[in-house]
Amino acid sequence: MEKAIEVINLHKYFGKVKALNGLSFTVDPGEIYGLIGPNGAGKTTALRILATLIRPTSGSARIFGLDVEREANKVRRIIGYLPEEAGAYRNLSGTEYLEFIASFYFRNKREIKDAVYEAEEISGLGERLRDKIKTYSKGMIRRLLVARTLMIKPKLAILDEPTSGIDIIHAYHIRRVIKNYAKDYKVTVLLSSHNMFEVEFLCTRIAFINKGRILVEGSPEEIKTRYGARDLEEAFMEVARSA
Amino acid sequence: MPNALGNLIRKEAKDMLRDPKILLSMILMPLLMFPIMGAAISLSTSTVKEATRSVAMAIMKIDEGTISNQLVSSFKALNISLIEVKPSPIEEAIQNLRQTNITTLIIIPKGFTENITSGLKGELRIYSILRSISLSEGAKASVVNVPISIYERTLVRQAIAQAFPDRDPENVLDPIDVKNFVIFKGKLLNVSPQLLQGIFMSQSFGFPMVIMLLLISAMQIAATSISIEKEEKTLETLLTLPIGRISILAGKLAGSTIVAAAGAAASLIGINFYVASIFSFMPSTSIDLAEVGLHLSPLAYLLLGLTMFVAIISALALAICIAVYSENVREAQSLVSPLSLLVMLPSMILMFADIEALPVSLQTVLYLIPYTHVVLASKAAFMENYAVMLRSISYITMFTILILYVAARIFMTEKVVTARFSWRRKR
Numbered sequence: 293m294e295k296a297i298e299v300i301n302l303h304k305y306f307g308k309v310k311a312l313n314g315l316s317f318t319v320d321p322g323e324i325y326g327l328i329g330p331n332g333a334g335k336t337t338a339l340r341i342l343a344t345l346i347r348p349t350s351g352s353a354r355i356f357g358l359d360v361e362r363e364a365n366k367v368r369r370i371i372g373y374l375p376e377e378a379g380a381y382r383n384l385s386g387t388e389y390l391e392f393i394a395s396f397y398f399r400n401k402r403e404i405k406d407a408v409y410e411a412e413e414i415s416g417l418g419e420r421l422r423d424k425i426k427t428y429s430k431g432m433i434r435r436l437l438v439a440r441t442l443m444i445k446p447k448l449a450i451l452d453e454p455t456s457g458i459d460i461i462h463a464y465h466i467r468r469v470i471k472n473y474a475k476d477y478k479v480t481v482l483l484s485s486h487n488m489f490e491v492e493f494l495c496t497r498i499a500f501i502n503k504g505r506i507l508v509e510g511s512p513e514e515i516k517t518r519y520g521a522r523d524l525e526e527a528f529m530e531v532a533r534s535a
Numbered sequence: 536m537p538n539a540l541g542n543l544i545r546k547e548a549k550d551m552l553r554d555p556k557i558l559l560s561m562i563l564m565p566l567l568m569f570p571i572m573g574a575a576i577s578l579s580t581s582t583v584k585e586a587t588r589s590v591a592m593a594i595m596k597i598d599e600g601t602i603s604n605q606l607v608s609s610f611k612a613l614n615i616s617l618i619e620v621k622p623s624p625i626e627e628a629i630q631n632l633r634q635t636n637i638t639t640l641i642i643i644p645k646g647f648t649e650n651i652t653s654g655l656k657g658e659l660r661i662y663s664i665l666r667s668i669s670l671s672e673g674a675k676a677s678v679v680n681v682p683i684s685i686y687e688r689t690l691v692r693q694a695i696a697q698a699f700p701d702r703d704p705e706n707v708l709d710p711i712d713v714k715n716f717v718i719f720k721g722k723l724l725n726v727s728p729q730l731l732q733g734i735f736m737s738q739s740f741g742f743p744m745v746i747m748l749l750l751i752s753a754m755q756i757a758a759t760s761i762s763i764e765k766e767e768k769t770l771e772t773l774l775t776l777p778i779g780r781i782s783i784l785a786g787k788l789a790g791s792t793i794v795a796a797a798g799a800a801a802s803l804i805g806i807n808f809y810v811a812s813i814f815s816f817m818p819s820t821s822i823d824l825a826e827v828g829l830h831l832s833p834l835a836y837l838l839l840g841l842t843m844f845v846a847i848i849s850a851l852a853l854a855i856c857i858a859v860y861s862e863n864v865r866e867a868q869s870l871v872s873p874l875s876l877l878v879m880l881p882s883m884i885l886m887f888a889d890i891e892a893l894p895v896s897l898q899t900v901l902y903l904i905p906y907t908h909v910v911l912a913s914k915a916a917f918m919e920n921y922a923v924m925l926r927s928i929s930y931i932t933m934f935t936i937l938i939l940y941v942a943a944r945i946f947m948t949e950k951v952v953t954a955r956f957s958w959r960r961k962r
C-alpha cells in the first residue's frame with residue numbers, strides 16, 4: 293500500500309546547527325500521526341520540509357509517492373499546512389480570506405462557496421467572518437486558520453500546534469473536527485503538539501522526537517504500557533530521562 | 536491555475552490599499568500635503584501682496600522746491616497713502632510714527648531741488664520701521680522704491696527732452712531693440728532664450744522629480760508587501776499554496792505596481808495643486824508648448840512609458856530582494872532606504888546639469904546607475920532622440936532581467952523563508 297508519508301534518513305543543517313539527524317518514519321493513509329518532543333527537537337523543521345517550505349540537507353521525504361523536493365508543486369496541491377506561528381491578512385474579512393485560499397484549489401464559484409461554507413462550520417466564527425481579520429482575537433485567527441487548512445479537504449493535513457492559543461471550548465471543538473475530518477474524508481493528519489491530552493485524544497500513532505531523531509514510536513497505548521506510565525506526559529518524561 | 540495570479544494580484548492590491556498606514560503615507564499624505572503646502576504659500580504670498588498694497592508712508596518735506604512738490608504729487612498720483620509731517624528732529628518724528636501704522640518715513644532734505652536742477656544728485660533719506668521679522672514687513676519697506684524710480688525716470692525723460700528736443704526720450708534711454716530668435720529642434724522660433732530656459736527648467740525639474748517619487752514609493756511599497764507577509768506570519772501559508780513561486784513573485788510585483796501607481800497619481804495630483812497654488816500669482820506665459828516643439832511625439836510617449844515600466848519593475852524586484860532579509864516592515868523600510876540614493880543621486884544631479892558637462896568619473900558612476908537612464912530617456916524624449924531612449928531602455932531592461940533573476944532565485948529557494956539580515960558582526 294502507498295504510504296501517505298515516507299520520511300527516510302532526513303538530515304537538515306542550518307549553518308552549523310543540526311536540526312534533523314536521520315529522521316525516519318512512515319504514516320499510512322487516514323492515520324493521525326503525532327510528533328511530540330521538547331522545544332528545538334526538530335518537529336517544526338520536519339513539518340516545514342514536508343510542507344515544501346525548506347529543503348533537507350540529505351535524505352528523502354515523499355507524500356503519497358511524490359518527492360517533496362522534486363515534485364513540490366504537485367505536493368502543494370494535496371497538502372494543507374498550518375504553521376505554528378501563522379497569521380492571516382489583517383485587512384481582508386474572514387470570508388474574503390477563505391475565498392482567496394479556496395480559489396487556489398477549486399475551479400468554479402460553487403466549489404469555492406461550498407469550501408467557505410465548510411470553513412464557516414469548522415471555525416464557528418459565524419457572522420464575524422464578515423469582519424476584518426484585524427478585529428479578531430488570537431484564538432479567532434487560529435480557528436480561521438484551522439478552518440482554511442481543512443476546508444480544502446487535503447489528502448494530508450500538516451498541523452503544527454493546531455489548538456495553540458485557542459480556549460478550552462473551541463479547542464475541544466477543533467479537535468473533534470480534526471478527528472471527524474480524518475475519519476469522514478480519509479484525510480491523513482500529521483501534527484505536532486505540546487498538549488499530551490490532545491495528542492492522546494487525536495493520534496493513532498505518535499513519535500517522541502529529540503535532537504532531530506525519533507526515540508520512541510507507537511500508539512499512545514503501546515507507549516504508555518512500554519513505560520508503565522499512567523499517561524503520555526509520564527511516558528514522555530520517562531523517555532526524556534532515559535535518552 | 537490561470538486565475539491564481541489574478542487572485543494574488545487582487546489580494547495584494549486590496550490588502551495594501553486597505554492598510555491605513557499605506558493609505559495614509561502613500562496616498563492621502565501626498566494628496567493632502569502638497570495642496571496644503573501650496574495653499575499656505577499662496578496665502579502668505581497674498582498676505583504680502585495685501586500688505587504692500589495697504590502700506591502707508593509719511594513724508595517730511597524740508598525742501599520746498601518744485602521737484603520736491605512734483606515728487607509728492609507723483610506719489611499721490613500712484614494712489615499711495617502719503618501723510619505729510621511737519622519738519623522736526625528725526626528722533627522725534629520716528630517716535631511719533633511708531634505710535635501709528637506708518638512703516639516708511641521719507642525725508643526730503645533742504646537743497647534737494649537745487650541740487651537736481653544744477654546737475655547734482657538730490658538726496659532722499661528713507662527710514663523703514665520694521666515691526667516684525669517677516670516677508671511682508673520686508674516687502675512693505677521696499678514699496679517706496681517703486682514710485683521713486685518711476686519719478687526718477689520721469690526726471691530723466693524731462694532732461695533728455697530738454698537736451699534733445701527732436702528725439703524720443705525712450706529711444707535715448709533704450710537705444711537698442713533686441714529681437715530674439717531661437718532655433719530649437721531645427722525650427723526657428725520667435726521667443727526669447729530666457730523664456731525657453733524657464734520652460735526647460737520646469738521640465739528638467741519636473742520629470743526627474745516625478746521619476747524620483749514614483750521609483751522611491753514603488754520600492755517602499757514592494758518592501759512592505761514582502762515584509763508584511765513575514766511580520767504577519769502569512770508568508771509560510773502563501774508559499775505552501777498550489778501556485779508557482781514565480782507567480783507569487785509576479786503577484787507581488789504587479790500588486791505593488793498598482794499601489795505605487797495609485798501613490799504616484801496621488802502625488803502628481805497633489806503636486807499639480809501645489810504648483811497651481813504657488814504660481815497663481817505669477818503672470819502666465821502665452822507660449823504654446825506644442826508650437827515650440829516642447830511636446831512628446833506618440834513614439835516618445837511609448838518609449839518613455841516603456842522606460843518607466845522596466846524601471847519600476849527593476850525597482851520593485853530590487854526592493855523585494857533586499858526586503859526578504861527583513862523580519863518586519865520597519866526593518867524592511869530601513870534596509871531599502873539606501874536604495875533611494877540610486878534614484879535620488881542621478882535625479883538631483885541631472886536636474887541641474889547635463890551629463891556630458893560632468894567630470895568623466897562622475898559620468899561613469901552615473902551611467903552605471905540604471906535609474907540615471909530613466910532621467911536621460913525623459914530628457915531625450917523631448918528632443919526626439921530615440922537612439923538615446925532605446926539605449927536607456929536596453930540598459931534598464933538588462934538590469935531588470937538580472938534583478939528579476941536574482942529575485943526568482945531567492946523565491947525558488949528556502950531563502951525566502953529563512954533569510955535574515957544580521958547587524959551583528961560574524962565571529
